[in-house]
Amino acid sequence: MDVRYVAHLARLSLTDEEAGLFQGQLQHVLDYVQELSPLNVADVEPTAHALPLQNVFRADEAAPGLPHEQVMANAPQARNGLFMVPRILE
Amino acid sequence: MAARFPSTIAAWRQALEAKPRHNLPSLLANLASAIDRCNPGLNCYIDWDGGEVQKALGGIDPEPRPGAGPLEGVPIGIKDVLNVKDQPCHCASRILEGYISPYDATVVARLRRAGAIPLGRLNMDEFAMGSTNENSAYGPVRNPWNKDHVAGGSSGGAAAAVAAGVAVAALGTDTGGSIRQPAAFCGCVGLKPSYGRVSRYGLTAFASSLDQVGPVTRTVADAATLLQCIAGRDPLDTTSLDVPVPDYTAALGSELGGLKLGLPAEYFADGVDPEVTRAVRAAIDECRRLGAEIIEVQLPHTRYAVATYYIIATAEASANLARFDGVRYGARVAGQDPLDSYQRTRATYFGPEVKRRIILGTYVLSSGYHDAYYLRAQKVRTLIRQDFERVFDQCDALLTPVAPTTAYRLGERIDDPLQMYLGDIFTVTANLAGICGLSVPCGFSTTGLPIGLQILGPALREATILQIGHAYEQATNWSAQHPPHGREAIQS
Incomplete structure (x- = not known):
């Protein structure tokens, strides 16, 4: 595993020290999970979810959500009731 | 020796009923001063300043309401991963600095409906990732039986507070043992309900196919009382079962x-x-003496559980934690563009274990590796689930240790994540299979550290494991022991 590349996919920047440390620790974990390799699972269905629940529907009815100003109160940066982010287009 | 302070829901209710008009303020003030005394040593509450008790005292109606609920006037500690309206919810992470919950989690709303007072933010491993509570941005929780040892994790604050008598009861969460293992390490009771039994609305998600909310209490009866209040279908969580x-x-x-x-x-x-x-063998003998028939069974895929769990849990976590990007809530580090800001924010405010798990989870889901890791783990998960289906055709419940050891020394495993993960071998299986599990105290090591008995039951058979735990607890007196760094020992 290339820790820096994967960290980039996960939108994480790493210091050199972190990259070196995680590279070793995670390689150790990946070596361990090789335990699963010898198992023959060709005919086994995967479990995504422990329950046999499928297609849980509800009536499509409008209900009040959280008040807008209460949600915006947690914004790190906001203006005119909108979340502010750095400019994307010049 | 009889406890001097009400340390169970039942005892608290009894103390209240004796003098309802006067007792609640004095009981709460007394509990607050016990927390003031114990918390500097144990660090089970995050940012404790007693202000919440003042607020609770201002808001309470000293007259008992007609038709009072089963938790009327009972303070319940809340793990820092569950939203309580108008309170911080840090998930023991710096990335949620400044965040104030705009709403109650369903479990918290249900506690309030039953009359309870949600009290305090209980310390935990950051985003519930850890088995020692050393991964908290707010410092480790110490074990009330020996402060050189960890409280376990990730619900370490909940277990330490209940064991120390500075929480009457608490809500924790369990993704791979995070309720049961700290309960065992601290000598209290912890219940992981079956997947789908309790709503997760308002719980900050770690691994959505594994997470459950459950009680941490001093007695099994209290765990039953709390589960009664929080269980059941919630329209806001489509994975909660309508049974x-x-x-x-x-x-x-x-x-x-x-x-x-x-x-x-x-x-x-x-x-x-x-x-x-x-200790666990002695507990088994006790259950036999109480009339149970004991049989040997096999769960042959147990040895694959830790590898399976750490692939699935980290994969789900990498997706769930993508929401922490500094845009809508929490801390933010400015950047030249949004991508730069996300990377810097996450790099600055996530702790090392969270970063490791996000990277591992991203890797096992990435193109070219998905089938070899994630899909394979999901298939092995099926084999583990089928193991349990087979044994529950043969018996009503299983008796096992909660963890292979007693509480680790602080720092003992923090540098070796794999060693830390391997300690979860006996608890991750219940989450993978979606079944329920109860941890009850069953003794002490020669060095005075608690040991836990795990009772595993089929999905939705919480009543059975509570019945077993309660009968065992009544026949022994482990739950009546009080630790040297808790309220009974410290408060005059």
Whole structure:
């Protein structure tokens, strides 16, 4: 595993020290999970979810959500009731 | 020696009923001063300043309401991963600095409906990732039996607070053992309900196919009372099951006649601390004496559980934690563009274990590796689930150790994540299979550290494991012990 590349996919920047440390620790974990390799699972269905629940529907009815100003109160940066982010287009 | 302070829901309610008009303010003030005394040493509450008690005192109605709920006037500690309206919810992470919950989690709303007072933010491993509570941005929780040892994790604050008598009861969460293992390490009771039994609305998600909310209490009866209040279908969580909630307290008795209990051979293999095995074996003998029939069973895929769990849990976590990007809430580090800002924010405010798990989870889901890791793990998960289906055809519940050892020394495993993960071998299986599990105190090591008995039951059979735990607890007196760094020892 290339820790820096994967960290980039996960939108994480790493210091050199972190990259070196995680590279070793995670390689150790990946070596361990090789335990699963010898198992023959060709005919086994995967479990995504422990329950046999499928297609849980509800009536499509409008209900009040959280008040807008209460949600915006947690914004790190906001203006005119909108979340502010750095400019994307010049 | 009888406890001087009400340390159970039942005792608190009794103290209130004696003098309802005057007792609640004095009981709460007294509890607050116990927390003031104990918390600097244990660090079980995050940012504790007593202000919440003042606020609670201002808001309470000293007259009991007509038709008072089962938790009327009872303070319940809340793990820092569950939203309580108008309170911080840090998830023990710096990335949620400044965040104030705009709403109540469903479990918290249900506690309030039952009359409870949500009290305090209980410390935990950051985003519930850890088995020692050393991964908290707010410092580790110390074990009330020996402060050189960890409280376990990730619900370490909940377990330490309940064991120390500075929380009457608490809500924790369990993704791979995070309720049961700290309960065992601290000598209290912890219940992981079956997947779908309790709503997760308002719980900050770690691994959505594994997470459950459950009680951490001093007695099994209290765990039954709390589960009764929080269980059941919630329209806001489509994974909560629409099946009736039985009367959990009615099932509690003193005998186990007619029950068949299985001992999975794989949970008694080499590598388990002999003191743990001895205590659990003695508990099994006690259950036999109480009338249960004991049989040997096999769960042959147990050895694959830790690898399976750490692939699935980290994969789900990498997706769930993508929401922490500094845009809508929490801390933000400015950047030249949004991508730069996300990377810097996450790099600055996530702790090392969270970063490791996000990277591992991203890797096992990435193109070219998905089938070899994630899909394979999901298939092995099926084999583990089928193991349990087979043994529950043969018996009503299983008896096992909660963890292979007693509480680690602080710092003992923090540098070796794999060693830390391997300690979760006996608890991750219940989450993978979606079944329920209860941890009850069953003794102490020669060095005075608690040992836990795990009772595993089929999905939605919480009543059975509570019945077994209660009968065992009544026949022994482990739950009546109070630790040297808790309220009974410290408060005058």
